[in-house]
Amino acid sequence: MTVTIPPDLLTTPEWQERLDSLAKKHAVPGVQVGLIALDSAGDVDLRVLTTGVTSLVTGVEVTPETIFQYGSITKIWTTTLIMQLVDEGKLTLDTLVVDVLPDFKIATSEYSDLITVRHLLTHTSGIDGDLFTDTGYGDDCIEKYVASLSTASSITPPGGQLSYCNSGFTVAGRIIEVLRGKAWDDVLVDHLYAPLGLSHVITRTKDAPLFRAAVGHLANTDPTSEERVVPTKQWVLVRAQGPAGVITGTVEDLLIFASAHMRDGLGLNGNRILSEESARLMRTPQFDLSTVSSVDQAWGLGWVLSDWGQATSVRHSGATIGQIASLHTFPEANVAVCILTNSRGGSLLAKELETAIGAELGLAYPQPLDEGAGDEFDGSGLLGTYETTTTRFELTRREDGQLLMAASSKVDISGEPDQPPLQVRMLSNSRFMFDPEGSATEFAHLLIDGVEFLYGGRLYEKVSD
Incomplete structure (x- = not known):
């Protein structure tokens, strides 16, 4: 395919202003x-x-x-x-x-x-x-x-x-x-x-x-x-x-x-x-x-x-x-x-x-493809704690049925503080988006040889309901 590079792309004061504004907006x-x-x-x-x-x-x-x-x-x-x-x-x-x-x-x-x-x-x-x-x-x-x-x-x-x-x-x-x-x-x-x-x-x-x-x-x-x-x-x-x-x-x-x-x-x-x-x-x-x-x-x-x-x-x-x-x-x-x-x-x-x-x-x-969860979906099959050696995810459900996920570090690598539980957005009965500040990750629930995992680039094994 042929792509035309606009002459002003990344070269004008407007692009500089855009970059300056985004850096301020996102604390970079x-x-x-x-x-x-x-x-x-x-x-x-x-x-x-x-x-x-x-x-x-x-x-x-x-x-x-x-x-x-x-x-x-x-x-x-x-x-x-x-x-x-x-x-x-x-x-x-x-x-x-x-x-x-x-x-x-x-x-x-x-x-x-x-x-x-x-x-x-x-x-x-x-x-x-x-x-x-x-x-x-x-x-x-x-x-x-x-x-x-x-x-x-x-x-x-x-x-x-x-x-x-x-x-x-x-x-x-x-x-x-x-x-x-x-x-x-x-x-x-x-x-x-x-x-x-x-x-x-x-x-x-x-x-x-x-x-x-x-x-x-x-x-x-x-x-x-x-x-x-x-x-x-x-x-x-x-x-x-x-x-x-x-x-x-x-x-x-x-x-x-x-x-x-x-x-x-x-x-x-x-x-x-x-x-x-x-x-x-x-x-x-x-x-x-x-x-x-x-x-x-x-x-x-x-x-x-x-x-x-x-x-x-x-x-x-x-x-x-x-x-x-x-x-x-x-x-x-x-x-x-x-x-x-x-x-x-x-x-x-x-x-x-x-x-x-x-x-x-x-x-x-x-x-991400948003297919929406089915009418009968209540999320109970996803709830629980999932881990790797360094990271823990806890999926819970509020009284109104909204699923929440909290991410925490088991081993401090990045130096970032843990964040409170955040709402997840269901994309289907088994996929959802998790959007903590500074990141947005699509997760999928998997069953591999009888073991439950969340996949979000890595496999996080379910360790408790």
């Missing part, structure tokens, strides 16, 4: 917005718009050179490094993890020998996905983290229902280290940063002072303060989570990386980072999501695929400690849009801004 101290469009002649149209400050304490202005945390968009970089190894014949997607990491073990020992590289990249390994064990800052932190998974439980057997898995991507990072003979961070430099000519992207926290770095912001619990958010006291996740979510950089460098994927592995500077086959395979459906989501169509290798009307968004997002990132690529149109923010309000800001930008491009931001 600083934002970078970027768009890149490629044409058949090889010309590149890159636009970057910024607003705000890196931190409410320092007041340092956000510029195009400010680095923000990409969060889980890092997983696309890690997947790319794995696919480079596939291109070189060093492994296949069906290579067993234990063939590369002979000592790899999880608590359900019989599953350890069944997990493949494909399972890691499609979140179907079944490994408990949210184990944020701190194994130090040394170059051996990923090796130590993978060893610590010997006590990790399994949510499903390998190859079962998709459940978002940070842990699996750290295992993928260790595979990269073993086959390359160096730290994952250094492999990124040699095999992606340098070939693509990237200059404002890092993983090691010691490098952050060399750049203008954004600081995350959390909800302010002080009722007497005029500020709705305050800077976090912890800048980044533990280093062992590197392959799953710690790359930090500018919107421009992220769009240059994304462009290489839209160009089937060929960088804007002419350097190839992936074969055409591998780049296309990454955005080919690997796991069908149609039974659990009316917004996301499928999971590819690393990427999520969503329907935007005339085009498919090949996308990923990221959430770290007080920072939110969103990347949408549209390979059919050779356009990509990225938004980087430094507070949890960035989720709602991104949704509003992406909707507006999409409308300018003739693309429709996807909306």
Whole structure:
């Protein structure tokens, strides 16, 4: 398809005012917005718009050179490094993890020998996905983290229902280290940063002072303060989570990386980072999501695929400690849009801004399918407590029949305070929307081998009625 980029998109005072207004509305101290469009002649149209400050304490202005945390968009970089190894014949997607990491073990020992590289990249390994064990800052932190998974439980057997898995991507990072003979961070430099000519992207926290770095912001619990958010006291996740979510950089460098994927592995500077086959395979459906989501169509290798009307968004997002990132690529149109923010309000800001930008491009931001609950539906079958290792959801019902859900942290990772129960909006007898501040997630109720779960990207097992 052909998309015409309006000349004024992200370039006029009106767009600056819109961004400023959205940042204020959603309590986001600083934002970078970027768009890149490629044409058949090889010309590149890159636009970057910024607003705000890196931190409410320092007041340092956000510029195009400010680095923000990409969060889980890092997983696309890690997947790319794995696919480079596939291109070189060093492994296949069906290579067993234990063939590369002979000592790899999880608590359900019989599953350890069944997990493949494909399972890691499609979140179907079944490994408990949210184990944020701190194994130090040394170059051996990923090796130590993978060893610590010997006590990790399994949510499903390998190859079962998709459940978002940070842990699996750290295992993928260790595979990269073993086959390359160096730290994952250094492999990124040699095999992606340098070939693509990237200059404002890092993983090691010691490098952050060399750049203008954004600081995350959390909800302010002080009722007497005029500020709705305050800077976090912890800048980044533990280093062992590197392959799953710690790359930090500018919107421009992220769009240059994304462009290489839209160009089937060929960088804007002419350097190839992936074969055409591998780049296309990454955005080919690997796991069908149609039974659990009316917004996301499928999971590819690393990427999520969503329907935007005339085009498919090949996308990923990221959430770290007080920072939110969103990347949408549209390979059919050779356009990509990225938004980087430094507070949890960035989720709602991104949704509003992406909707507006999409409308300018003739693309429709996807909306959940609202089929409505049946006349006999009372919600009693959904009520109960659902959990992962880190998060608890409690579904209750008011006297008037309205369903409520409360989310709470069992392990404090984000630093955000828990919120009171909120109404859920039923989309069908088994699907509903949950809209806490800064987020909107479609949930589905599932029964897997006699066990009840809520699916909202992750599987949350029912632990009590």
